[in-house]
Amino acid sequence: MFVAAGSLAVRFLRIPGCSRCRWAGMSASAWLEPGAKCLFDEPVRVRVNGLSALQQVTLKASLTDEKGETFSSVAFYQADKRGELDLSRSPSLDGYYTGTEPMGLFWSLTPANPLKRLVKKDVATSPLRVRIEVFDGHSGDPQGLPLAACVNERWFMSKGVTRIPVRKGRIRGVLFVPPGNGPFPGVIDMYGSVGGVVEHRASLLASHGFLTLALGYFGFDDLPNHFLNLDLEYFEEAVNFLRQHSKVTGPGVGAIGISKGGDLVLSMTTFIPHVRAAISIGGCNANTLGNLHYRNITLPGLGISLDRARFLESNIIDISETTNNPRDEENKDCIIPLEKAEGHFLFVVGEDDKNWNTSLFAQQAIERLKENGKENYEILTYPKAGHLLEPCYFPFCYASFHQLAGLPVLWGGEMKEHSLAQIDLWPKIQMFLRKHLEKQQSQL
Template sequence: MLSLRLLRAGRAAMLGRAGSRACFSGDSEPRGRVHLTVKPVRSLADELLSIRVAGLSPREPVTLRAQVLTEQDILFESAGQFVADEQGCLDTDRSPSVGGKYRGVVPMGLLWSLAPASIEEPYQRLNKLHLIDSPLYVDVRVYHGHSGSDTLPGPPLATQRIERWYSIPGIRHIRLREGSLRGSIYIPPGDGPFPGVIDLFGDDGGLIAFRACLLASRGFVALALPYFGFEDLQVAMTGFNLEYFEEAVNYLQKHPKVKGPGVGVIGSSKGADLALSMITFLPQVVASVCISGCNANTACELHYKDMLIPGLGYNLNHMVVLDSGILDISNTLDNPNTYKDSIIPLEQAEGHILFVVGEDDKIWNSKYFAEEAIKRLQKHGKDNYELLSYPGAGHCIEPPCSPFRYAKVDRLFGLPVLLGGKAMKHCQAQQDSWQKIQDFLRSHLC
């Protein structure tokens, strides 16, 4: 533990980060003839960037680096290696990275490949805690030569700090504690009314609100709804009552800033099968986005009035430990067709459903589950569904520019679990799906 603290202290001194938790300090001004331009300097976290360097020597090898220091003092970094053109310029929209954390022409590669630095615990999510009052600071630097991620690159030729915001000015945030409900609601500026959406994540638990805040910045009243592991909610997934989610739907539907009559829900992983249950049993839910979900109720029982849907279980004998030490649990979830009582009767849903899946999902086979759900809908004469299926994408499909995560540390096992996906294909899926998700919600809520 002492050696880790010493490493952190040394890295902090090198970066000039003393006295600031949210950003770096002590950077030099661009040196001499080299100019680095990142535009826009202030942007929403789901917006694209333009990164250009001018004033280099013809064919000069350089390394572009991005670094983020989170509010938890966790350092994330990325690097791409480039060669300037004959005019001494490079533009990430056209110039390929020839090494580093990614290769090829990937305009947003520096953000897509951000990962915990080597001194940090691996597999962490890049979290922004304070979504309204401060941005995520990203420092972009250009260095001479092709340096590795663990190599001290020397002084930067130029540097620029940019701000990535999760909220536009005027977003209103309310911490929700009403009845049994807990969570955060984000309201766009203006008179409204706006379409209302409930946002659910998976089995990590707690309150995860960055997507809801971005949705509010895009014109939705968004309720980030935790359902376990937060404040006085149940500690673990030991069974859920759909009445809790119904209470959230009714609260949002009656909110004066929400345009009715119906509301939407967006759910990821375990949150996706909850989103399917909500649109099946709660008629006030008229649009459901299910990201990397299952067509059955998973993990624990779901109760609603006098109904009970068993939770689809796991067979840990099918778990594989990879050579890297990462757990592959992709074949552990029981097949819904073997445990039909767990399948959600989607044919009862009158609203519209958007399935978003990655074809390289290694938590479970979400593409297969979406196809099974669609077969069931078709069998009952339903056409109230759409499918976005992405080759090379893994499990955690999040808003664009969210860094790719190959694995995460599982809450139960305490060990890294494979999420799947190929980095660039996964991030392209995030880029493509985000606008389509918003378009789907608007088309059925407005």
């Protein structure tokens, strides 16, 4: 597990080619502040010294994920008159990004295979390692020995967070418990058509003090292989399981979901009174694709029209216009009756979302709430951001394989704008959850 570095004393990573090491008489050094180890969502300060005055250099970052997929980024810099670089003050002159971007080398990491998405399944025992190298001159493909290098270990669980697989009743997932006695705000975390249990966001939330259940609802353990017929009682069981945990602040919990998970958290908040805060990232205001049952209620799945899909290069498809309009007469039964909810909603919209027309869906949701005199919502919109808004510093994913489409799907967004949106969004997610969950304790 990650152990925070509290001082500069541990900032130098002494491995061949790394901080404070010399190459054949070269005196350049690269290091990270406050240290070589951190949580994945924490910034680091990259510094280089021992260069010549105004020397032109290329900085390259690279990592290999658990599946062996490689990611890299390159940026061109010029040292100051003292032969120093500080990425918190020094602008990139060209490369994968330009301007003063302290974490640009990280968020601009690009897969060698352009249709791959960064994956981190083992969040407990190993970090993602980002190697930063400094090369003489400006080169888009730097070769040879670097002048200096360092490695940043980016962890997903802070010291003391406990990871507990959950197999209780029908519930399947993984629970992340922060250190200490609590009580902590309880949060259910879900992803979309990728299926299984995705743990990286839940583990980071736990590292920031949220007792989080990464919940599977298909494609995991003995759960169904699809989500074409879901019952909300399953999610209600998960809500009650979390509420009854001795370290959870009661009486309500929060829920966060992306894509299909986004409309599920809206339905949970609408029909399950103990869901007090819902964050829908790139979600829909209607139940999508398959039927959703709850007691004597069924929300049919909003359909799609594949003839509206657009094929791009490399068999990538743009499906942003394929989902039907919830407000068309034949689809009105699919709409989630959000006005019945007592909890609070946060709608997160990437305006260049190429998976769904998320802007339209959020607009329709808010209009429905307003028409019913409700003010229990907030909205965050990000121009030039796409569908896959992840915790900050996750590399931008242009397109990747979609389970349902059976082909690579365009997710939308432009790298820099999308990455800066993630940096802005991540603390606001935590603020929203704290606002509506921690205040419960003060009201008891």
